[in-house]
Amino acid sequence: MSVSLRKARTIIRKTLEKGREMEFKPLSVVVLDAGGHVIAFEREDGAAPGRFGIAQGKAYGSVMLGMAGTAQMQRAETQAYFMASVNGVYGGQVVPVPGGVLLRDRKGAVIGAVGVTGDTSDNDALAAMAGIEAAGLIGEI
Amino acid sequence: MSVSLRKARTIIRKTLEKGREMEFKPLSVVVLDAGGHVIAFEREDGAAPGRFGIAQGKAYGSVMLGMAGTAQMQRAETQAYFMASVNGVYGGQVVPVPGGVLLRDRKGAVIGAVGVTGDTSDNDALAAMAGIEAAGLIGEI
């Protein structure tokens, strides 16, 4: 099972809707496939220009390591040099905080990841989960 | 005047519609702002995984140089080392072929760029222009 563009659009729209409903700051949302490659991205008006890279970094590390943002943050807090070296391996593209959410299929296989940035990391993850659930997929924050 | 997310979505949807109408291969479309930063991106099902980078490279070079894909290609063909050095300056992110389209406002100022990839470079540019016109903006291929 792979994430279609149609599913990716639903995730993004519903994540942004959740953000507005909760009165979060303007959000940026990326959806990556199982290989860490971009399927779709949107940055809300008013968000800072560099948000693509942050959203992508949250999702990319999740896919490449098979480890969502929360677990990455715990590893970074207990063993900072490990996550720093992981970032070297992956070309500096890993942002190890919540808002990087793994997408899993019914059997538990990773089929992609969502990256959200703009508000607090926990709020970013909360909005992502709303989008993922609206698309009928399983998220792991 | 800046390109809103709403406008960027219209450009992408209408570019993809044009591609399907013309029976082009699956397309990928990015819209960048006046600073060369990603506003929105979509990759159609069936497109190769690495298409974000190519779309982004077509649009990024257009914004950063203020020169659309056709003009960049002419420069690359007459003075290859110049475009190679430009690529060094911009971190290897410039893809100097048609499909990189400048977005201009009514006064002629650059307000962003669109990058399309998937079919031939000329067809990519043709689809981009359909999207840009549907959004009521002025494109320069």
Place this chain on the structure above:
Amino acid sequence: MSVSLRKARTIIRKTLEKGREMEFKPLSVVVLDAGGHVIAFEREDGAAPGRFGIAQGKAYGSVMLGMAGTAQMQRAETQAYFMASVNGVYGGQVVPVPGGVLLRDRKGAVIGAVGVTGDTSDNDALAAMAGIEAAGLIGEI
């Protein structure tokens, strides 16, 4: 459909067997998944130390562009600056010559790629095809 480690091993062994049967120079063979990530690699005794990067580059460009080595070479020969810029986008990891072979499923979708290096590019591709056929998969050189 994805390429299992078992299939990847078969591809590699049969590619190397073909090379020895044809008295090619020592070969190196990589198998990548649909996202361009390494599943398995082997370098025969006597091959030069840097062969991993060449094999990986042949296969990586194939997956990322959805274009096998022969088509990449034709593009590089007619429009050298385009393939040079593609290499910038993909971090210098693209080696656009035969020996990069796409793996397709029965419906034509790309499920990975094989990269072979060590002898002439055409012989590399020939050996790869022997391995791919032995594994019951469809290759595109």
Place this chain on the structure above:
Amino acid sequence: MSVSLRKARTIIRKTLEKGREMEFKPLSVVVLDAGGHVIAFEREDGAAPGRFGIAQGKAYGSVMLGMAGTAQMQRAETQAYFMASVNGVYGGQVVPVPGGVLLRDRKGAVIGAVGVTGDTSDNDALAAMAGIEAAGLIGEI
């Protein structure tokens, strides 16, 4: 004495067998030569796509510094900036944790390294040692 492809295969197979016997998560195993160059690699089905880079980073730092993963980790914990600067020197390819295992000959000379990733760092190292011993070589974790 150098590590032959035959030996490298034995190391990888026996490391993976040990991992399954111990019910570890899916492992990825690389074997490098005395110059830090890849001889062979395998990633088990179910492992995250980015595991090649982590396995390679564990083994590469071991060879380049002549210091196995455990010693690298101790250095990183007492002098983080040193391992960070080492990573600058080696292009960000060093992952200084257990699972990077030096291969030595009978006289103590370094003849290569093994990198294992997928479970805890200590379990990765344990599996690597099983593979190295099965190949009749001497490992240093």
